[in-house]
């Protein structure tokens with residue numbers, strides 16, 4: 414992963430996922446599930462920001478709420494653990510969601526490893542990283558800079 | 566401009582009034598139609614389609630299609646200037662090799678707009694007339710000192726790109742006129758997509774630099790978009806006549822940051838954007854200077 418020190422912008426270059434989903438019933442489908450989950454995890458980590466007020470989204474459109482696109486997908490490596498789930502059909506268990514969950518936290522950790530800034534709130538915006546690189550202590554307090562209208 | 570405010574949910578489903586789409590064959594015919602007062606021009610039609618999408622009434626009862634008018638789709642290199650017809654699609658503009666050699670800042674800005682499918686449809690005239698301060702082509706055109714050739718039923722006049730708000734409803738942008746760059750000129754465009762996916766720019770900056778025989782800066786221009794009143798031509802008075810070095814780049818970038826007022830939105834706070842305006846001004850200027858210094862015929 415790369416962080417541009419002048420802007421805080423993150424580029425994810427390569428990502429490896431090893432998934433324990435019990436018996437892999439259909440390998441290409443399971444791999445597709447994991448790739449899709451990683452895309453959604455990257456969106457949650459980097460591009461998607463949900464803003465609401467009084468219980469309603471302030472901008473219910475996809476021009477501000479950006480989904481990740483093919484252009485931001487890193488090179489992927491997907492592997493499956495050799496495992497068996499006794500309670501599942503043929504030893505299988507769920508595959509889609511579990512591959513999504515860790516993505517935001519590994520991106521946060523990779524950012525911390527790259528530039529020493531630990532972002533504690535999603536999404537991990539370039540701006541949060543930028544201010545964090547200039548003043549470590551300000552990360553948490555300014556994490557919502559520019560994100561006016563937050564419903565909190 | 567992207568602001569985070571209360572979003573209105575699309576609850577109003579009243580059907581929109583129909584509009585007539587007129588397709589004049591000549592400029593005079595188009596101007597007569599527009600002089601009627603109940604008509605609006607259509608370039609690629611994106612703004613008009615979005616109105617329908619948002620359940621708004623049509624801009625006017627008669628929509629006059631202008632992109633196909635004679636000459637409106639032409640890019641012509643004259644002896645002393647270049648003209649780009651108002652009906653030229655941004656995709657065609659981005660792909661024009663002559664312009665890419667003369668003013669790469671313009672083709673880069675056109676190529677940075679939206680996505681390929683949208684660029685195939687939208688026109689330069691519509692992009693300028695829409696008067697959105699974050700649109701890309703007007704920023705580049707401001708930096709190169711382009712002018713709008715405007716025509717109405719009562720006559721023709723010229724406006725600066727930053728004066729597009731003075732366009733009257735019965736007037737058409739006919740073409741955009743760019744000066745020809747002098748020898749040893751370089752230009753470059755920077756659009757910062759802060760989330761790495763397509764959207765309107767966090768900041769967008771255009772730079773143009775002309776060097777004298779002795780390598781000092783003869784002319785210098787920076788324009789900034791996605792700021793209040795954008796595109797803004799940055800005042801760089803007093804910065805010419807010196808070598809194009811680090812100090813000059815830093816001084817010009819500081820002027821750009823100090824002379825513009827960005828707004829907070831989903832792509833960043835105003836404070837962050839001010840820093841980014843300085844950063845991307847530096848990047849645009851450095852590319853422009855490198856191109857100006859490159860020997861004739863090389864990548865400029």
Ligand SMILES: Cc1cc2nc3c(=O)[nH]c(=O)nc-3n(C[C@H](O)[C@H](O)[C@H](O)COP(=O)(O)OP(=O)(O)OC[C@H]3O[C@@H](n4cnc5c(N)ncnc54)[C@H](O)[C@@H]3O)c2cc1C
Nearest residue numbers: 606608609610611612679688690691692694700701737738
């Ligand atoms: C999803 C999306 C993403 C976009 N992203 C970008 C972007 O990144 N950067 C960017 O710069 N733009 C962007 N745009 C804006 C797009 O470029 C504009 O919608 C486009 O410029 C409008 O061009 P048009 O030819 O469709 O004009 P129209 O929608 O037909 O017209 C726009 C306005 O100009 C008037 N008009 C049209 N032609 C003329 C003329 N010759 N003389 C006088 N008035 C005229 C019309 O009456 C109307 O008021 C985006 C649009 C969309 C939908």
